[in-house]
Amino acid sequence: MWYASRATGVVALLLLTAVMILGLLVTRQGRLPGLPRFAVSGLHRNLSLLAAVFVVIHVLTAVFDGYVDIPITASVIPFTSPYERFWLGLGAVSLDLMLAAIVTSLLRRHLSRRAWRAVHLLAYLSWPVAWVHSMFSSGDLQHGVLLILAIGCAAAVVGGAAWRLIAAARDVPRAERVSVQMSAVHQQPEETTSR
Amino acid sequence: MTTATRQGSGDHVSGMGETGELPRLLPPAGPGGQAPDLTAHLARHGRLPYRERPGVLIGDIEQAGLTGRGGAAFPVHRKLAAVLEAAGRRGKTPTVIANGAESEPASDKDAMLLWLAPHLVLDGLQLAAEAVGADSAILYTHADREHDLGLRLRQALLERQVAGADRVPVQLALAPPRFLAGQETALVSHLAGGPAIPAFTPPRITERGMAGAPTLVQNVETLAHLALIARRGPGWFRAVGTGPEPGSMLATIRRPDGRPRITEVPLGMPLRDLLGDLAPESAVLLGGYHGTWLPAARAAGLSLDNRSLAPAGARVGAGVVISLPADRCGLVETANVVRYLAFESAGQCGPCLNGLPRIAAAFAELARGRSGPRTRADLERWAGLVTGRGACHHPDGTARFVRSALVTFAAEADRHERGRCSATSARPFLPIPAGSARTEKDWM
Numbered sequence: 001m002w003y004a005s006r007a008t009g010v011v012a013l014l015l016l017t018a019v020m021i022l023g024l025l026v027t028r029q030g031r032l033p034g035l036p037r038f039a040v041s042g043l044h045r046n047l048s049l050l051a052a053v054f055v056v057i058h059v060l061t062a063v064f065d066g067y068v069d070i071p072i073t074a075s076v077i078p079f080t081s082p083y084e085r086f087w088l089g090l091g092a093v094s095l096d097l098m099l100a101a102i103v104t105s106l107l108r109r110h111l112s113r114r115a116w117r118a119v120h121l122l123a124y125l126s127w128p129v130a131w132v133h134s135m136f137s138s139g140d141l142q143h144g145v146l147l148i149l150a151i152g153c154a155a156a157v158v159g160g161a162a163w164r165l166i167a168a169a170r171d172v173p174r175a176e177r178v179s180v181q182m183s184a185v186h187q188q189p190e191e192t193t194s195r
Numbered sequence: 196m197t198t199a200t201r202q203g204s205g206d207h208v209s210g211m212g213e214t215g216e217l218p219r220l221l222p223p224a225g226p227g228g229q230a231p232d233l234t235a236h237l238a239r240h241g242r243l244p245y246r247e248r249p250g251v252l253i254g255d256i257e258q259a260g261l262t263g264r265g266g267a268a269f270p271v272h273r274k275l276a277a278v279l280e281a282a283g284r285r286g287k288t289p290t291v292i293a294n295g296a297e298s299e300p301a302s303d304k305d306a307m308l309l310w311l312a313p314h315l316v317l318d319g320l321q322l323a324a325e326a327v328g329a330d331s332a333i334l335y336t337h338a339d340r341e342h343d344l345g346l347r348l349r350q351a352l353l354e355r356q357v358a359g360a361d362r363v364p365v366q367l368a369l370a371p372p373r374f375l376a377g378q379e380t381a382l383v384s385h386l387a388g389g390p391a392i393p394a395f396t397p398p399r400i401t402e403r404g405m406a407g408a409p410t411l412v413q414n415v416e417t418l419a420h421l422a423l424i425a426r427r428g429p430g431w432f433r434a435v436g437t438g439p440e441p442g443s444m445l446a447t448i449r450r451p452d453g454r455p456r457i458t459e460v461p462l463g464m465p466l467r468d469l470l471g472d473l474a475p476e477s478a479v480l481l482g483g484y485h486g487t488w489l490p491a492a493r494a495a496g497l498s499l500d501n502r503s504l505a506p507a508g509a510r511v512g513a514g515v516v517i518s519l520p521a522d523r524c525g526l527v528e529t530a531n532v533v534r535y536l537a538f539e540s541a542g543q544c545g546p547c548l549n550g551l552p553r554i555a556a557a558f559a560e561l562a563r564g565r566s567g568p569r570t571r572a573d574l575e576r577w578a579g580l581v582t583g584r585g586a587c588h589h590p591d592g593t594a595r596f597v598r599s600a601l602v603t604f605a606a607e608a609d610r611h612e613r614g615r616c617s618a619t620s621a622r623p624f625l626p627i628p629a630g631s632a633r634t635e636k637d638w639m
Contacts, residue, residue, distance in 0.1 A: 029545060037545070115394040175390070175635040177542035181549060184558040 005061035006140055008054050010149070013134050015051035016098075017153040019044060020127050024041070024160040028167045052102060055095060090133040097126035127157060210297025216435060218459040219443055220419045221311050230347065236314040243318050244425045245358060249328035250279055253498035256326075256421060258429035260441045263337030265294060265414030266513040267378070268440075268501060271421065274411060277401040289376040290323040291403040292386070293317075293365070295336035295415040296370035296377035298467040299483040300535075300626045301515045303455040304445035305415050308345060312419060313351040317365065319418025322425050324363040325335035325413050327550070332365045334415075337372060337380055340518060344436055345369065362552070371629060371638055374484075374539035378587050379412040379539075390638035392541040393587035414513075416445055437463035440500045446514035448473060453624060462511070463500040476521040478603050480625075484532050488525065488603040491518075508599065516627070524618035528605055528625050529600040530562035536593045540639075547590040550581035554597060564611045571601060571608060 022044035025032070032040055059075045062068075069086065074081035076096060079089035104111060104119040131154060136143050141150045172180055210631055222231055222239070226623065231239065244253050258270035272348055282289045293316055297305040309316060317334070324332050334348060348367055370376040376391040385391035385402045404410025413421075420442060424432045433441040440462045446469060448456045470604035487509040489497075497503050501511050516593045519525055537551035554577050560566040561574070578594035585591070599606065610617060634639055 110397070112398050121393055173391075173455060173635060173636055174542045177548055178538055178540050178552065179631070179633060181552040182555070186559070187551045 001061045001064040002067045004104060005058055005065060008058040008061065009134060010140070011145065012054040013052055013130065013150070013153060013163055015047060016130060017156055018122065019048045019051055020157050021160045024122060024164045029166055030167075048102065048105075049121035052098065056120060059091075059095065084137055087133055087137040090129050091137065094126045094133055095100065097122045097129070097172065101126065124161075126151050131157075199457075204401045208429055213297060217461065218444055219423055220315060220420060220445065221459055229488060230311050230313060230351075233314055233358055233360065235350070236312075238616060240315065240423070241426055242396065243321060243402040243422075245322070245325055246425075247325075247364070249326060251456075252281070252421075252425055255306070255424055255429055259424045259432040260429075260439075261420055261424060262440070262543070263414055263419065264420065264444055264513065265417035266299075266485075266510075268511065271413065271417060274401060274413070276322065276328050277399075278409045281402050282328055285409065286404075286410040289291075289327050289329045289409040289411060291329040291332045292382065292405075292410065292412045293320045293334045293378070293415050293418050294382060294412050295334065295603075296382065297337065298374050298377040299485075299513055299515060300628050301372075301449065301483045301514050301517060304447050304514060306337070306344060306458050307455075307457045308416055308419060308445060309348060313348055314355070315419040315422050316352060317355060317361070318425075319413075319420070319422035321361055321363060321366060322420060322422055323411060323413060327409075329363060329411065329638045331367050332363050332388060333405075334365055334414075335370055335386070337366045337370050337379075344442070361608065373632060373638060374536065375541055375587065375589060377424070378589075380587070383410060384410060384637070390635060392543060392638060393585075393589075395586045397483060406542065414422065435461035436465040437500050437502065439502055440511075444499075444511070444514050446499065446516055447624075449624075450518045451520040451624075453626060460461075460499060463498050463503070465498045466494050466516060470518050472519045473582075475518040478519045478525050480517040480519065480620045481509040483515040484536060484596060484625075485510050485588070486510065486515065486528070487595060487599040489599070490603050496520075502595060503568045508595075522618060522620040523622075523624045524557075524562070524607065524616050525600060525604040526562045526611060527616075527618065527621075528623070529604070531599070531623055531627055533593065533623055534560045534598060535627045536589070537633075538629070540589060544585040544590070546581040550577055551593055552588060552592070553577060554581070558597065558600075561608060564614050564616065566608075566612060574601060 010135050013159060022040060023151050026041045026044050030040065031037055035043070063072050063075060068083040070081050070083055074088060075093060076092055078092040078096070079085055081088040100121050104116050108116050131150070135150060140146055213446035215566045253272050253275045253609050256275060260633045261271045263271060293315070295305045295309050297303070320332050320334065329452070336344060336348065343492055345367065351565050352367065371391050372383065373391055375381045375393060376385065378393050379400055380394035380396065381391045383400050384394055386405060394478050400410045400412065402409060420432070436442045441447050443459050443461050445457055445459050448470065449460065450456060452474065458469070467474065475494050477491055479489050479491060479494035480505065481489060481494070485509070489507055489509055489528040495506060497507060499511055499514070499516070504510055519528065528593070534537060537555040542548050554574060557566070557574050562569055580599050581593060583595045607617060
């Protein structure tokens, strides 16, 4: 069970990385080759639920395995585990933030856009915390192929976030977007003020 | 004629012979048709019948069956009750807003009402404020009518202040000349100092509107009806109209020269009678630019109430009924309007921002006889793709308008695809406001 816990942990990290990058794409209305825009957000949602399943298995297997003593409460209440108190605490913090994002997304219809977005932004905190937790809770990721994988994940998310910031800075101001679209679809841009 | 002094210049027709009681809202057409001052207004309608306690008026409004006259026809008592309830629950004092920002370029009835009967609207604003326990009120109207209407409204407010008629202070606020400026979340955003763009709901503004307090927004005509129901009772209100849709409403008709004609009619009036000498020859536009085109033959058998119009896919809306003159092309008219509507997108939601310009471009090709074999199918598909996918109903209303044109003018579209057009006049008929938004300032 201990090995199952570590393996699902690694898979969860990979999935969460994919979810992060898809989320960054969704915010900028980016596209993936061969997929329409709405499919990107659908993929983001489905992968996040899949990642949540792996995280839950990762946590439960660690708790119920007798190899080390981790109380179930320590999986959600940070810094209460006798084993690796700090690094597991980070895992609990990340899990709590993740749960908040998932629950608010499932209830999104009943929330204001601002409230939902505020909670969803916590993902930017959740992922790095999860990454640090992965790196230092056990030595698995600290050498070999898994180290390269972990660094690759970090590089991908940092790169994605940078792309998002640049894309946001290049944004057309809201009031000018329609004119830009209108001249783009009419072959010869027409006079708009002549009427 | 009164209205010749107002910018748009149209007429208002009063007195529908067979329904002796009308007009209710507009003053009887007299010499010059001057707006009555407060004294004349009170002489005709009597004093403001304050109920002295919040909530009391709501029962009367429910019995009267008054619905919103801004186009959505939402039951007024339910909105009043929602604001009153939210105010009590959240311990916040509500604000009431009279919405005179008539967004439909084809409609002129709110401007006409404010011009001819400002005191009736302001009475309704006071009574609605009392009904929901509000301590402030705002009268919101279009800035582009400022040089005459704004002055008149300021005078009316001053008169009331001097006479001590108002219990709640009323501020006048001006809307930017945008199609969406009257949409209620856009209105709240604008009054809070931001651009007049629709917001995502929830929260509903009856829950959290101006300064986070429950906010009641009612169309100015709705408030005028409310002021009369408060005085004369629900039974009087129901004396005209149909059972499910009682009362009267202001309708805007357009003559072939484009000038508006405002008339107060009972709900359920046959469109044939309403149009009178403007009998439909080719097609009728119902409900304005978010409305529906119907073939003349179909419209001739219908009446001005939602029960009659619903099977035809149309709605009463804000009472716009326009007969397309026989010498104009419905496709060209529609293309002009769709282009305008695309420019009026707030640019917030992807489907509206990307979809409407594309729909407008394709419709322009159809109107100019340069469409391809797939243009109509594309238009139909895109109209389906944008529907229901915005923060507000701008994409939905535009899609409805486009689809009804494709059906109503199908034969004309066939002709256009063969390079012909049946119109003999190229002069645009449906009114299109000048200028589109270029910068954030145009939305403020």
